[in-house]
Each structure stands twice: as C-alpha cells, then as structure tokens.
Amino acid sequence: MMPTDRLTMRSTTLDSSVNEKIAAAEMLTTPAMVVASRMEIRVGSILEPLCLAHRLEP
Numbered sequence: 001m002m003p004t005d006r007l008t009m010r011s012t013t014l015d016s017s018v019n020e021k022i023a024a025a026e027m028l029t030t031p032a033m034v035v036a037s038r039m040e041i042r043v044g045s046i047l048e049p050l051c052l053a054h055r056l057e058p
Helices: 003-029 032-056
Strands: none
Touching: none
C-alpha cells in the first residue's frame, strides 16, 4: 500500500467520523418526530428502487 493511500483512507475515515458526530449532535437538538420523519424518508428513498426492481423481475 502506498503512503498516499493510507493518508487518503485515514482522511476519509476522519471526515466520516466528523460528519457522523455533527449529524448526531443535530439530531439531539431536533424534535424526535422531525428526526423520525427524515429517517423514514431516507429509508423509503433507498428501499423504493429495490422494491420496483423486485416487481420487474419475471
């Protein structure tokens, strides 16, 4: 593995960790119903194409 690959992986991991902490802090200050609604919308947007693809299979 090249040193630059390691730096890229570490940087990506740190960025992801920071983003997760910011999202968690935002969710803690947001009313529960709003957070639940956002999660439902995101899960729905992920599952909908999968359901459509499953229906199209012969």
